[in-house]
Amino acid sequence: MSDALQGIEPVKSITTPVRLEYQFTAGRASTRFLHGMAEGKILGQRCPSCAKVYVPPRGSCPRCAVPTEQEVEVSGKGTVTTFCIVRIPSENLAIKPPFVAAHILLDGADIPFFALIHDCPFDQVRMGMRVEPVWVEKAQLAPTFESIRYFRPLDEPDAPYESYKEHL
Numbered sequence: 001m002s003d004a005l006q007g008i009e010p011v012k013s014i015t016t017p018v019r020l021e022y023q024f025t026a027g028r029a030s031t032r033f034l035h036g037m038a039e040g041k042i043l044g045q046r047c048p049s050c051a052k053v054y055v056p057p058r059g060s061c062p063r064c065a066v067p068t069e070q071e072v073e074v075s076g077k078g079t080v081t082t083f084c085i086v087r088i089p090s091e092n093l094a095i096k097p098p099f100v101a102a103h104i105l106l107d108g109a110d111i112p113f114f115a116l117i118h119d120c121p122f123d124q125v126r127m128g129m130r131v132e133p134v135w136v137e138k139a140q141l142a143p144t145f146e147s148i149r150y151f152r153p154l155d156e157p158d159a160p161y162e163s164y165k166e167h168l
């Protein structure tokens, strides 16, 4: 330690804002998924080995380490597996809290899909609730997740816990 710092308490931590900007290269599987969103379709891919359907697809099965090339369209109807009510604002969010963010197991898919829940009082959102997507107007469809505005409740009985307990 130099003489100038002798007797001075060392700084152990500071708080400083961090900002990251990055570009996402979609790749083949995500490109197909995003073009599907622009057509009002939700496209996944099925693993040829274990038959699991990934939505959105990443182009391979992480369990089997094989490419997933068979395209599967799912309806968009699904089941809320888990959710949370977000009450903390963030400058990176276009939406103002409070809002409900949920994992939704789409019918025919094997991994949950992350989305917002609206058209429902917060205290009525629950695990097992059946939901459907609300798309933007047809002219506004684009290759982005934002083509789905949010999910809303379906007038259907809740899915039994056994039907989604492996997807929590």
Ligand SMILES: [Zn+2]
Pocket (backbone or CB within 6 Å): 047, 048, 049, 050, 051, 052, 061, 062, 063, 064, 065
């Ligand atoms: Zn697999």
